[in-house]
Amino acid sequence: MPRFSVIVPCHRVQAYLPECLDSVLAQSYRDIEVIAVDDRSPDGCGAILDEYAARDPRVRVLHLPENVGLGRARNAGLAHAGGDHLLFLDGDDTLTPGALRAVADRLAETGDPDVLGYDHVRTHGWGGTRRDAPAEVLAGAGPDTFTAAGYPRILDLPMVVGNKVYRREFVAAEGFEFPPGCHEDIPWTFPVMLSARRIAALDRICLNHRQRRQGGPLPATGREHFDVHGQYERVFAFLDARPRLAHWRPYLHRKMGEHCLGILAEPDRLPPADRPEFFRRTAELFRRLKPRGARVDGEVAVLEGTWAAYRLRRQAARAGHGAARLAESARQAAAGRARTGWACLHARRSPDPHLVVYSASGHRGLLGDPAAVYHAARRIAPQLRGVWVVRDAGTAALLPPDVERVLAGTRRCAEVMARAAFLVNDVPWPAAPAGRPGSVYIHTHQGTPLKYLGADLLDKPGARLGVDVPRLLRSADRWDHSLVAGRHSELVYERAYPCRFASARTGSPRNDVLVAGGPGDFRRRHGIPDDHTVVLYAPTRRDYRGDGHVDRIDVARFAADLGEGHTLVVRLHPSLAAGPARGMGLTEPARRGVVLDATDEPHLPDVLLAADALVTDYSSVMFDYANLDRPIALLADDWPAFRASRGAYIDITAEPPGHVAYSYRELARLFASGRWRDEESARLRAAFRSRYCEFEDGRAAERVVRTLLLGEPMPAGPAAGSADGRAGRAGVGVRAAGGAAAYSTTRSTSMLPRVALE
Structure with missing residues (x-):
């Protein structure tokens, strides 16, 4: 008897069916049977199913003599299922990699509950992907089993049959079947969830539910949506036959009304001529099924x-919404004019020579290079007053109490920015005032560049999606100094931002702590044993995917392959932190303690200091980590696609910081054999540091404060690229501005040739 019976009804899905079947049969968990039901499909579905059955004995095919619809096709497959648990998959849906293993582990952990719910994403025809369940529903369910009465929020999971697995004996004992019709999920989902005595949750995305523009099982526009009324009548008939569930009637009554009103509110669900009739039928059903004494x-x-009355209310709501938007636009415009006028008023005053305004990562707090400069300034030049711009009150509350802060977009923020002698930021700052005599804008960047930036994105339409390059360059026109960690960064920034700033060879202030190599407290805070080898996996985003995420590694498998005495720490790219990447394969292993999720750690250096080795692909974190002189391994299995879509200034596979693996198997062998830390790894790492970290000597923040904020000379030191791989006290190229001394200047111009930097 297999662990899972995967039931796949098929009708007019020949273009998607192979992908669906492959996603099931290629799962690492193989104790399954696939019952594929050809619902008298007029296209090639039947032949495709027969071909798969001939290749894989786990596939059984049922050819129905006539088309019966999605619900009854599922019932046909259900009658032949022999697995412990049932999973229903539409013929155009797919399972995510590792989904069945995660489901099997969770079922074993919770003692085979009646129902296990998990997350899914909707994949739209235009290419977008949206996580469907409210994020807190599954996360808040806890580790144990429960009932719907004990945790009613579980009913907020979308009414999709495929986002749950069902214990077959429970389904058989209760006699659950799917009805005919296009909203057949309703009278299955509610009775199943209300009857289950043990429910468990898995906070992981296991299903890609395809939303086709045309031809899907649920019609986009048509009278078929009137079917929803009959399906809810089946739900209430189910309650009538089970008095112990009568207390759910008020909840389901409201849910029915909300669902039907949702169909009515969507402009593309019902033909306009049918909308009045749909409302009247909904209202009649709502009144007829209203529980006695229920409050509406x-x-x-x-x-x-x-x-x-409904039409008038909708029209009033739309008018009110439009008026509210106009009022809000007017308010924002007036506030903007007021802030601009206030800033202009203060701009007429002389800059405060002791005022430094900082921001980092879009006003997200004390982070990165600006934070390192701020702390150095407090130590070296306490006469300087540092003020941080933060995005909201929540961010402000996270700052230490002795740190002065202002909220972005407020009049107070406009005032301090207009009065500041120095502005320090690591991302373009469109709100910064135009340069004026006596003020200095120091741009620190966020990492050593590997991927194309700025003007170079003009040749990469996919990578610049959502990036306003001209606006980016107008912002860069305001920079006075651009901090660089090496001559590679200097050349790239001057090419990518052809503006009139000066490159300051200071090194990266955020990396001072890495050059010093302090212990940090990450291991202690997360309870990592002292004798464990910590491997950090830090992948970057992909511009050839709409959501930026591509699964390169099954992190649970990697953690297992590393073996005892190892801790795998995973840190996703910040742009993927709130998307489906985490729910696809990280949240659940992290909950079980298989891996440690460090994506939300605010201070990256703390994570890097804790790691004994770094595994990455093309993330700029490798340049920072190289300062620790610890092993680095690259997984470059999609390097041609990545380079073609985003563009790269160097061929990182030809000049790597360590061994390069071109598949997961190669990566696993690298660690199993111990080659990840051999002499060749050390040689590659030393050469990499010499090329890209030549100005990193642990004094970058001090150098910025003394030379750019205080105008002091910086004593010369050892030559860059010393024997131990660290840079000496590199000379600082600066442009005289705001009283800063004039040193050897490296100035960017718009006439720089567009050379290939590789």
């Missing part, structure tokens, strides 16, 4: 009125 308020109260 909120949005669903409109169903106790007429179609005319």
